[in-house]
Amino acid sequence: MPPTARERARAEITAEITDLARAQLATVGATGLSLRAVARELGMVSSAVYRYFPSRDDLLTRLIIDGYDALGATAEEADDPTAAPAERWLAVCRAVRGWALAHPHEYALLYGSPVPGYQAPRDTVPAAIRVGVVLGRVLGDAARAGRLPAASGAVTGTISEATAEVLGGEHPALDDTVRARGLLAWSSLFGAISFELFGHFTGAVTDADAFFDAAMRDLAGLLGL
Incomplete structure (x- = not known):
């Protein structure tokens, strides 16, 4: 069964988050990785990003x-x-x-x-x-x-x-x-x-x-x- 529109949207946003997080690795390193900073880059409130990655550690694991x-x-x-x-x-x-x-x-x-x-x-x-x-x-x-x-x-x-x-x-x-x-x-x-x-x-x-x-x-x- 093909993914639903909601599933596609979630996958796209997840990919955007991880792409921005990889870019952070180049500037602040893994220790400086911040979900709040990623949220700002995406123009999202922090609470919205936490729906995709509940914590920084979850993002690091990904x-x-x-x-x-x-x-x-x-x-x-x-x-x-x-x-x-x-x-x-x-x-x-x-x-x-x-x-x-x-x-x-x-x-x-x-x-x-x-x-x-x-x-x-x-x-x-x-x-x-x-x-x-x-x-x-x-x-x-x-x-x-x-x-x-x-x-x-x-x-x-x-x-x-x-x-x-x-x-x-x-x-x-x-x-x-x-x-x-x-x-x-x-x-x-x-x-x-x-x-x-x-x-x-x-x-x-x-x-x-x-x-x-x-x-x-x-x-x-x-x-x-």
Whole structure:
């Protein structure tokens, strides 16, 4: 059934609110996000905006989920299952970095300093792990295609069942050692991007593109891709 006029109007206003809130991220950051300021920009009274987002935290949660979903969709679109595992890995990593550089304020909301007084609900988790699912799919596909070294079994009991499911699922070539490396590689991807985006590589890296590609290829090698 197509949406009603009221539902369309609500969706349009909700989109306007979130668009203005994203613009606020660029000027005042997540800590300065204000429903009252958004209401002023829209020419609405504050009480009207609260019908769409009862609190600032509800608006933050929406922005966080939207950001993770946009980043996850970018990673999913970059993955070509027909390519070699190492090239799939590199293409996804490049796409994630590209999104971060194009959306620095949204990236900072996701991976920057925590917002004081805000605690993200579990509703954010499915969106937050979308990039990890893509990276795990590359790892799992490589294992099922016989393109990973045999599992070493040197590390056990360190990776949760939920994380193991994200990082390739069950396969003899995927033990906790490989998954621990997968988790390290996943976190290292965002560590490298955060260092670049937040200025920690200034004076240390002369060619950011070349450095990133080399680092991601090293991570692929660590995983046996």
